[in-house]
Amino acid sequence: MKTLTETGITEEALARLANCPSPRLREIATSLTRHLHEFVREVSLTPEEWEAGIEFLTEAGHITDDKRQEFILLSDTLGLSATVDIIANRGGAGGDATESSLLGPFFRKGAPTFLNDADISAGAMGEPIIVSGRVLNQRGKPIARATIDTWQASADGKYDLQQPHPDEMKLRGRFLTDDDGRFRFRSVRPSSYPVPADGPVGRMLRALGRHPYRPAHIHFMIAAPGYDTLTTALYLDGDRYLDSDAVFGAKQSLVVHIEPSSGATASAIDFNFILNAATR
Numbered sequence: 001m002k003t004l005t006e007t008g009i010t011e012e013a014l015a016r017l018a019n020c021p022s023p024r025l026r027e028i029a030t031s032l033t034r035h036l037h038e039f040v041r042e043v044s045l046t047p048e049e050w051e052a053g054i055e056f057l058t059e060a061g062h063i064t065d066d067k068r069q070e071f072i073l074l075s076d077t078l079g080l081s082a083t084v085d086i087i088a089n090r091g092g093a094g095g096d097a098t099e100s101s102l103l104g105p106f107f108r109k110g111a112p113t114f115l116n117d118a119d120i121s122a123g124a125m126g127e128p129i130i131v132s133g134r135v136l137n138q139r140g141k142p143i144a145r146a147t148i149d150t151w152q153a154s155a156d157g158k159y160d161l162q163q164p165h166p167d168e169m170k171l172r173g174r175f176l177t178d179d180d181g182r183f184r185f186r187s188v189r190p191s192s193y194p195v196p197a198d199g200p201v202g203r204m205l206r207a208l209g210r211h212p213y214r215p216a217h218i219h220f221m222i223a224a225p226g227y228d229t230l231t232t233a234l235y236l237d238g239d240r241y242l243d244s245d246a247v248f249g250a251k252q253s254l255v256v257h258i259e260p261s262s263g264a265t266a267s268a269i270d271f272n273f274i275l276n277a278a279t280r
């Protein structure tokens with residue numbers, strides 16, 4: 001029988017992947033095993049620290065349900081989601097296609113469909129805003145009937161899922177662009193907000209001396225036949241957390257200026273989204 005040494009065990013664990021029928025899964029499992037073993041050797045992880053890590057992940061599992069996703073939050077706050085997003089879009093979008101940004105944990109399927117000009121605030125208090133723009137291809141041609149899902153936090157920094165009645169959908173909706181690729185909806189100005197910090201990820205952030213805030217933003221997922229689906233967000237200019245987003249999602253090209261209200265006209269954001277022709 002072989003004696004497994006500190007490094008020999010890694011080779012042995014890798015050898016057990018030899019019969020994995022999927023080359024891609026084998027590649028991922030091989031790299032993950034190597035990095036995990038190397039990480040443990042590098043920091044000389046103690047059994048107590050290993051146990052604390054297992055307890056942390058267990059707690060993340062227990063707090064996760066259909067309305068709360070602690071694992072996405074963990075991935076986001078470690079910068080892992082943003083890295084995956086950047087790699088997925090490297091060399092892909094090119095040109096002047098709109099940059100992507102994180103999906104985050106608050107997207108919900110089945111949000112109500114509205115006609116353009118509708119108000120998605122559903123009675124939420126806050127400064128009224130009008131969000132409008134066009135969906136275009138890279139040659140500047142409008143994309144009609146693109147599906148736009150949008151969702152955002154309230155003026156006090158909470159998504160509907162974090163409200164006392166999380167089954168009610170608020171501050172989210174689906175729109176279709178018109179023949180000219182235009183969309184327009186009414187809402188209230190979102191606020192910067194802390195990611196949910198009452199669970200293990202919040203405890204992790206405090207232990208690491210980090211703040212949990214995201215700069216104010218509005219999420220978008222835009223889909224149209226023949227184009228890559230764009231998951232992105234618009235970030236409000238001037239927000240104090242733009243440079244220290246807790247989940248590394250904010251990008252300069254997605255920062256928008258809010259035109260202040262004048263007279264009877266609400267504050268306004270106008271932004272054109274440019275989709276990339278389908279790459280797969």
Ligand SMILES: [Fe+2]
Nearest residue numbers: 104106217219
């Ligand atoms: Fe968000």
